[in-house]
Amino acid sequence: MATTEIEILSRFTSENANPVIRVGHDGVILYANAACQMIFGELDSRVGEKVPRFLAPLIAGVSGKGTHNETQAEFGARTFVFVASLIKDADYFYIYGHDITRLKETERELVRLQEQAQAMALHDPLTGLPNRTLLHDRLAQAIAQCVRLSKKLGLVFIDLDNFKPINDAHGHQVGDEILVAVARRISATVRKTDTVARWGGDELVLLLPGLRAPSEARAVCERVKHLAQKELALNPLSHPLTLSMGVAIYPDDASLPEVLFQQADAALYQAKARGRNRVVLYGESGEGRR
Numbered sequence: 468m469a470t471t472e473i474e475i476l477s478r479f480t481s482e483n484a485n486p487v488i489r490v491g492h493d494g495v496i497l498y499a500n501a502a503c504q505m506i507f508g509e510l511d512s513r514v515g516e517k518v519p520r521f522l523a524p525l526i527a528g529v530s531g532k533g534t535h536n537e538t539q540a541e542f543g544a545r546t547f548v549f550v551a552s553l554i555k556d557a558d559y560f561y562i563y564g565h566d567i568t569r570l571k572e573t574e575r576e577l578v579r580l581q582e583q584a585q586a587m588a589l590h591d592p593l594t595g596l597p598n599r600t601l602l603h604d605r606l607a608q609a610i611a612q613c614v615r616l617s618k619k620l621g622l623v624f625i626d627l628d629n630f631k632p633i634n635d636a637h638g639h640q641v642g643d644e645i646l647v648a649v650a651r652r653i654s655a656t657v658r659k660t661d662t663v664a665r666w667g668g669d670e671l672v673l674l675l676p677g678l679r680a681p682s683e684a685r686a687v688c689e690r691v692k693h694l695a696q697k698e699l700a701l702n703p704l705s706h707p708l709t710l711s712m713g714v715a716i717y718p719d720d721a722s723l724p725e726v727l728f729q730q731a732d733a734a735l736y737q738a739k740a741r742g743r744n745r746v747v748l749y750g751e752s753g754e755g756r757r
Contacts, residue, residue: 486547486564494518494526497559506542506564522562525551529560539567546571591665593643594650602664602672606724609662609676610717620717621675621684622727624735625653625691628709628743630669642669645699645708652698656691672731673712681716681748688712688746709744711735720749 486506489498496514499507506512510519518526521540528536529551537550547564554560589601597605606622613620627649634642646669653671654663662674673691675684692710699708713735721727730749738747 483563485566486549486562488518488522488562488564489559490518490522490526490562491559492530494523502564506547518562522549525549525562529553544568594647594665596650596654596671597662597664599664599666602662602666602674603724605662605664605674606727609674610724613676613717616677618676619678619680619684619719621673621678621681621687622715622717622731623673623675623684623688624666624713624731625671625673626711626735626739627669628711628739630708633708648698649695649710652695653691656694657687661687678716681714681719681750684714684716685746685748688714692744692746711738711743712746713738713749714746715749 483500484502486503487498487500488496488503491497494517496512496516496518499514507519512519521538524538525536537548539546539548541547545566545568548567549562549564552561552563589598590596591598609620612618627646630642630645633645650663650665650671653673657663657673657675660676662672664672664674666672673688675687678684692712695710696708713731713733715721715727715730715734717727720730734747734749738745741747
């Protein structure tokens with residue numbers, strides 16, 4: 468290599484703001500520029516010793532014993548990518564490090580924004596509950612699980628009685644606060660394996676997988692109704708606010724998701740027609756015997 472080329476290369480390595488390491492083919496560090504000092508100090512490595520273990524894949528790649536041509540490592544709050552560069556007819560090679568901290572931060576931010584966008588697409592913005600799209604996905608998964616385990620599933624439509632008069636009398640902000648409080652109370656009452664979703668307006672849907680009998684669904688609904696109405700009682704309103712609930716059981720009432728929704732909605736209609744503030748199972752509502 469010409470003298471001029473050597474001088475240029477020397478200035479490039481010493482003045483480079485990124486880590487530059489000259490390594491012998493035996494893996495011993497021959498030179499490290501000033502930008503390496505923070506890294507080597509943290510790893511207790513120095514010139515004349517073998518390269519740190521995190522660079523071993525690069526050494527193996529250069530010697531033909533491996534396939535790695537780059538590797539990443541984190542030091543404190545900074546992330547670097549290191550690549551090896553062979554020097555023709557030399558008994559050493561260079562390892563160059565590039566600070567990609569800002570790139571990794573940008574990648575993490577993009578992932579966060581993607582996850583946020585996905586969450587917004589699958590959840591109701593007011594209550595934070597799963598929306599219809601996520602509910603349908605959860606229902607399909609729950610049905611598949613019930614088939615494998617030979618269990619039943621309860622699909623429950625929940626409607627807040629007298630919600631419209633309260634909205635009209637007190638305003639939508641009060642109505643929203645009530646709906647959020649009820650959603651929070653129901654979510655805290657059911658199991659982690661259950662799903663509480665917002666169907667729309669003042670209607671919620673409760674998914675109860677893994678049931679042995681329809682009576683279990685009724686018991687859960689009665690408990691949910693009792694505890695949710697205790698929450699509602701803390702807000703003195705001009706109209707009494709209660710819950711009506713309609714329940715359909717898979718596979719007793721229907722085996723197809725869309726039919727199961729229809730049967731639960733029909734049971735809810737019966738609950739409201741019978742004076743509201745009650746739980747009605749589709750199989751007991753008279754609808755199922757038509």
